[in-house]
Amino acid sequence: MPWSKVPREDPWKAGPVRLPYTDRAEAGRVLARRLAPLGLEGAVVLALPRGGVPVGHEVARRLGGPLDVLVTRKIGYPPQPELGVGAIAEGGSPVFDRELLGRLGLDEDDLAPVVEAERAELVRRVRVYRGGRPLPETAGRAVVVVDDGLATGGTARAALRAVRGHRPSRLLLAVPVGAAETVRALEAEGWAERVVVPAAPWEFRAVGQWYRDFGQLADDDVIDWLARPGAGA
Known part of the structure; x- marks a missing residue:
């Protein structure tokens, strides 16, 4: 269920942001x-x-x-990996852009090998960054x-x-x-x-x-x- 709606804060209310940021x-x-x-x-x-x-x-x-x-890891379109068709975060299930999948003529099963590879990289990064310990x-x-x-x-x-x-x-x-x-x-x-x-x-x-x-x-x-x-x- 979505959160209760909170009035949107105008990003410029606290004064304009000078872009670009330095870093x-x-x-x-x-x-x-x-x-x-x-x-x-x-x-x-x-x-x-x-x-x-x-x-x-x-x-x-x-x-x-x-x-x-x-x-998190992006799930890329196999012929063009930089095109994200979904993403996965540790502790969660894959989230797909269903509209984009439809335009590309794909379903989730077509992306199973990509998801498996990204899960493996996700596990590797958890091990590197946190030594495998769980999230707070x-x-x-x-x-x-x-x-x-x-x-x-x-x-x-x-x-x-x-x-x-x-x-x-x-x-x-x-x-x-x-x-x-x-x-x-x-x-x-x-x-x-x-x-x-x-x-x-x-x-x-x-x-x-x-x-x-x-x-x-x-x-x-x-x-x-x-x-x-x-x-x-």
């Missing part, structure tokens, strides 16, 4: 300031690796809650899912559904920048109590266009950010 850390600080008034002190911050982790670190430091990763306990707690941006929203959608299954008391999605159409779609679906996006441009090609420094992160970078002091326990 993910600066974007995280901007996002943290937008989250601070929402009564989320001590919330569990779950960052989508790799790019969401530097953003999540700044959010967790401001809210005083624990930071961890929620591993989120039942009855406020949870903020964080990424560095929203393009199609596939991985964010899978993450929210997975976390929702653990019955948090509150669940928010927070990203520094997202395609306006995707932001509105996620708001309408109601998997999160609130979608917090300081900047939601209508002309949106890729997340990286809104950052000066959008270098690719490696597994070691994720581990380094998770080990940095500042977040609560």
Whole structure:
């Protein structure tokens, strides 16, 4: 069941955001300031690796809650893997773009080998990032899912559904920048109590266009950010 509707916060109410962001850390600080008034002190911050982790670190430091990763994987169209037709998050089931599958003449069974491969990579990343330990306990707690941006929203959608299954008391999605159409779609679906996006441009090609420094992160970078002091326990 969707969350009760919360009036949408105009992303420009707190003042315009200067784009592009310098890097993910600066974007995280901007996002943290937008989250601070929402009564989320001590919330569990779950960052989508790799790019969401530097953003999540700044959010967790401001809210005083624990930071961890929620591993997600895109499910790609086999002839064109960069085209996402779905996504999967740890602890959840695959979430597919059924409209796109229909246009491509595919059904879920056609993607079984891709899903199996992405599950294996998901397990590998959990082992690398958390040593295989489980996610933090989120039942009855406020949870903020964080990424560095929203393009199609596939991985964010899978993450929210997975976390929702653990019955948090509150669940928010927070990203520094997202395609306006995707932001509105996620708001309408109601998997999160609130979608917090300081900047939601209508002309949106890729997340990286809104950052000066959008270098690719490696597994070691994720581990380094998770080990940095500042977040609560």
